[in-house]
Structures are given as C-alpha cells and as structure tokens.
Amino acid sequence: MRKVVCPGSFDPITFGHLDIIARASSIFDEVVVAVLVNRTKKSLFTVEERIAMIREVTTVYPNVVVDSWSGLLVDYCKQNDIPIIVKGLRAITDFDYELQMSQINLQLQGVETLFMSTAPAHSFLSSSIVKEVGSYGGDVSSYVPPLLLERLKTRLALNMNQQS
Ligand SMILES: Nc1ncnc2c1ncn2[C@@H]1O[C@H](COP(=O)(O)OP(=O)(O)OP(=O)(O)O)[C@@H](O)[C@H]1O
Ligand SMILES: [Mg+2]
Structure with missing residues (x-):
C-alpha cells in the first residue's frame, strides 16, 4: 500500500492545500494530512x-x-510507516x-519527498496571505472552502479587536 503524508500548519487550510491533497489522494492509496505543531509560530486556530476544519x-x-x-x-513517518512526503x-x-528539507529528511530517515507543482490559480x-487580506476585510472567498469562511472571518475579527 502506498501511503504518503502531506504536512503543514494549515492555519487555515486553503484551496492551494486542498488541491495538492486531492491530487495526491487520486494517486496514492492513503494520504495522511499531518498538522505540524510549531510552537514558534503564532497560530490563528488551535x-x-x-x-476539524481539514476533516470537514x-x-x-x-x-x-x-x-x-x-x-x-x-x-512521524518512521513511526507510521510512511515512506513518502x-x-x-x-x-x-x-x-x-524545500530542497534543503527534502535532502535532510532523506539523509535522516531515508524518507523521500515528492513535489507537485501548484495549480497556476x-x-x-498561502495561509498567511489569506489571513492578511482577510484581516483588512478583503474578500477571501476564492481562497478557502465556503464551509470555513464564517469561522475565518469571525476569528480574524476577534483577533483584530484583541490587538486594538
Ligand atoms: N497554494 C499552494 N499551492 C500548492 N501547495 C501549497 C500551497 N499552499 C501550501 N502548499 C503546500 O502546503 C504545505 C504546507 O504549507 P503551510 O502550512 O506552510 O501553508 P502555507 O499556505 O505556506 O502557510 P503559511 O503562510 O503559514 O506558511 C507547503 O509546504 C506546500 O507544500
Ligand atoms: Mg508556508
């Protein structure tokens, strides 16, 4: 069985992430989307x-x-028998x-990295650009799935209020 992992912070998941996940899911038997916890990066969502949003x-x-x-x-890859990122x-x-990371990952644990080129659209x-545009009231409806839009707007508004 060909199992791969798509890692990231997904704060929040965008159509860019979703496109890669969807395309990977049509090629491989199982795709694990792994939310990597980065303590040095301040996140909008827990x-x-x-x-929960990625699952939805x-x-x-x-x-x-x-x-x-x-x-x-x-x-994570070793522990879960995942040979490919x-x-x-x-x-x-x-x-x-990405080249540096892929070479380190290969050397550390023999884990391969496959790159997919993004859809031009x-x-x-990136999640950062979505948060930046959204925080100034810009329309982000073409960047994140409709299911998540309200949650994103509410959280960004809350964040702006807390900062002011
Ligand atoms: N627009 C996109 N097209 C293709 N791949 C993407 C896109 N956005 C993110 N990815 C992929 O998702 C991985 C995880 O990304 P990450 O969580 O850092 O998202 P991001 O959108 O770059 O967020 P941030 O702005 O916080 O860095 C990236 O390494 C990349 O492989
Ligand atoms: Mg990034």
Missing part, C-alpha cells in the same frame, strides 16, 4: 480546530486521514528551503 473539507476523499504531530516530520511547490521562492496562495 491544532484541534485546524484538524476532505470528507469527499475517503482515503484522506488527518492527524497532528509535534516533532520531526521524519520521526508530498509537498506542493508554488514558486522558485519555495524551492531553496493557486501559485500565490
């Missing part, structure tokens, strides 16, 4: 909220499962870091 928008893909992990991704590549700016899309 890990539990992010997991991936129910149409029966071979997608969602999990979280705090620690080295390759340790699947990542989306948006632009040349992603490349340097999503090449500029």
Whole structure:
C-alpha cells in the first residue's frame, strides 16, 4: 500500500492545500494530512480546530486521514510507516528551503519527498496571505472552502479587536 503524508500548519487550510491533497489522494492509496505543531509560530486556530476544519473539507476523499504531530516530520513517518512526503511547490521562492528539507529528511530517515507543482490559480496562495487580506476585510472567498469562511472571518475579527 502506498501511503504518503502531506504536512503543514494549515492555519487555515486553503484551496492551494486542498488541491495538492486531492491530487495526491487520486494517486496514492492513503494520504495522511499531518498538522505540524510549531510552537514558534503564532497560530490563528488551535491544532484541534485546524484538524476539524481539514476533516470537514476532505470528507469527499475517503482515503484522506488527518492527524497532528509535534516533532520531526521524519520521526512521524518512521513511526507510521510512511515512506513518502508530498509537498506542493508554488514558486522558485519555495524551492531553496524545500530542497534543503527534502535532502535532510532523506539523509535522516531515508524518507523521500515528492513535489507537485501548484495549480497556476493557486501559485500565490498561502495561509498567511489569506489571513492578511482577510484581516483588512478583503474578500477571501476564492481562497478557502465556503464551509470555513464564517469561522475565518469571525476569528480574524476577534483577533483584530484583541490587538486594538
Ligand atoms: N497554494 C499552494 N499551492 C500548492 N501547495 C501549497 C500551497 N499552499 C501550501 N502548499 C503546500 O502546503 C504545505 C504546507 O504549507 P503551510 O502550512 O506552510 O501553508 P502555507 O499556505 O505556506 O502557510 P503559511 O503562510 O503559514 O506558511 C507547503 O509546504 C506546500 O507544500
Ligand atoms: Mg508556508
């Protein structure tokens, strides 16, 4: 069985993430979406909220499962018998870091990384840009699944209030 992991912070999940997850799910037997807990990165949604949101928008893909992990991704891979990491590549700016990470992961635990090129429509899309645009009241409806829009707007508004 070919099992892969799509890692990220997913704060929140965007159409860019979803596109990679959907395409991976059509190629591999099982896709684990792993929410990586990064203590140095301030997040808008809790890990539990992010997991719930990913589950809601991936129910149409029966071979997608969602999990979280705090620690080295390759340790998660070893522990769960996952030989391959699947990542989306948006632009040349992603490349340097991703190449470095993939080489380290291969050396540390023999875990391979496969890159999928982003759909052109999503090449500029990141969770950060969605949060930035949304926090100024911009329309983010083409960036995140409709199911999550209200939750995102409410949380961003709450955040803005707390900061002011
Ligand atoms: N628009 C996109 N197109 C293709 N892949 C994407 C896109 N956005 C994210 N990804 C993939 O998802 C992985 C996890 O991304 P991450 O959680 O860092 O999302 P992000 O949108 O880059 O968020 P942040 O702005 O917080 O860094 C990335 O390494 C990349 O492989
Ligand atoms: Mg990122």
